[in-house]
Amino acid sequence: DAMVIQNPRYQVTQFGKPVTLSCSQTLNHNVMYWYQQKSSQAPKLLFHYYDKDFNNEADTPDNFQSRRPNTSFCFLDIRSPGLGDAAMYLCATSRDGDTQYFGPGTRLTVL
Amino acid sequence: AQSVTQPDIHITVSEGASLELRCNYSYGATPYLFWYVQSPGQGLQLLLKYFSGDTLVQGIKGFEAEFKRSQSSFNLRKPSVHWSDAAEYFCAAVDGVPNSGYALNFGKGTSLLVTP
Numbered sequence: 001d002a003m004v005i006q007n008p009r010y011q012v013t014q015f016g017k018p019v020t021l022s023c024s025q026t027l028n029h030n031v032m033y034w035y036q037q038k039s040s041q042a043p044k045l046l047f048h049y050y051d052k053d054f055n056n057e058a059d060t061p062d063n064f065q066s067r068r069p070n071t072s073f074c075f076l077d078i079r080s081p082g083l084g085d086a087a088m089y090l091c092a093t094s095r096d097g098d099t100q101y102f103g104p105g106t107r108l109t110v111l
Numbered sequence: 112a113q114s115v116t117q118p119d120i121h122i123t124v125s126e127g128a129s130l131e132l133r134c135n136y137s138y139g140a141t142p143y144l145f146w147y148v149q150s151p152g153q154g155l156q157l158l159l160k161y162f163s164g165d166t167l168v169q170g171i172k173g174f175e176a177e178f179k180r181s182q183s184s185f186n187l188r189k190p191s192v193h194w195s196d197a198a199e200y201f202c203a204a205v206d207g208v209p210n211s212g213y214a215l216n217f218g219k220g221t222s223l224l225v226t227p
Contacts, residue, residue: 006154033214042201042217043155057214090154092215097205099145100215102154 003027004103006091012109013081021076021106023091031097032074034066035090037105043090049074050097078108086110113138115204117218124192125226132187132221134202142204144185145215146176149199158200161185172196197225 004025013019023032030051035043047056049068063085065077078085088107092100116135124130136142143162147155159170166178176187185202202218 004154040220042219043215045214048214088152092155099157099160101157102147104154105152107152 004091004093004101006089006103006106008106009104010107010109012111013078014111015082016080019078019081019108021078021089021091021108023074023076023103024072025091025093025103026072027093027095027101028071029093029095029101030071031094032068033092033094033100034064034074034076035092037088037090039087046076081108081110083110113142113204113206113216115202115216115218117200117202117221119221120219121222121224123224123226126194127191130187130189130192130196130223132200132202132223134185134187134218136183136185136202136204138183138204138206140206141180142206142216144176144178145203145205146170146174146185146187147201147203148172149201149220151198155201158187192223192225194225194227197223199223 007022033048034046037043045057046060063079067075088105090105091103094100114137118133145160146158148158149155158174159168161168161178168176174189178185200221203215
C-alpha cells in the first residue's frame with residue numbers, strides 16, 4: 001500500500017544534541033509537510049516543500065531546518081533541541097496541495 | 112482571521128449511541144474542509160473531506176459530515192458509536208489558494224470517550 005513512513009517512531013536526545021527525523025513516501029506526492037504537535041494540542045505547521053521550493057512558516061524557530069534530497073524523502077533537523085521541543089513530529093504529503101496524508105509520527109523526548 | 116472552532120473539548124457517549132461532533136469555520140470564502148482522527152500516539156487518519164458539491168459527505172468507518180454554508184459548519188456524525196471510535200477528532204480547513212502548500216488550519220480537537 002502507498003504510504004507515508006516516519007523513522008524512528010520514538011527518538012530520545014539530549015538537550016542541545018542535534019537530531020534528525022526522517023520521512024519517506026511512496027505516494028509520489030509533490031508536496032511534503034512537517035508539523036509539530038505538542039501534548040493535547042492541534043498540529044502546527046513548521047514548513048513545507050512544494051516540489052523543491054521550501055516554504056517556512058513565519059513563526060518557525062531557526063533551530064528547525066529541513067532537507068528534501070528527492071521526491072520521496074524529507075528530513076527534519078533540530079540543531080539544538082531544547083526541552084520545549086519535545087513533541088510529536090508529523091510528516092504529511094499531498095499532491096499539489098490537495099488532501100494531506102499523514103505518517104504515524106515521531107515522538108521526540110529531550111532529556 | 113481565518114479560524115476553525117471545535118466547541119467541545121471532551122465528549123462522552125455510550126457505545127451504540129449516536130454521535131455528533133461540531134465544527135465551525137470562519138473564512139472569507141468557503142474553504143476545503145476535513146475531519147481527521149488520531150488515536151493515542153498515532154498519526155492523523157483522514158475520515159472525510161468536502162471540496163464542493165453534495166453537502167452530505169460519506170467517509171470511512173461509518174462517519175459522515177454535513178456542510179452547512181448558512182451556519183459555517185461542518186459537523187461530523189455517526190449513527191452508532193463503537194468502543195474503537197474513542198480517539199481525538201480534528202476538524203481542519205484549507206484556503207484553496209492555487210499553487211500554494213495549502214497549510215491545514217486545525218481546530219483544537221475534540222476528545223471522544225466511549226463508555227460501555
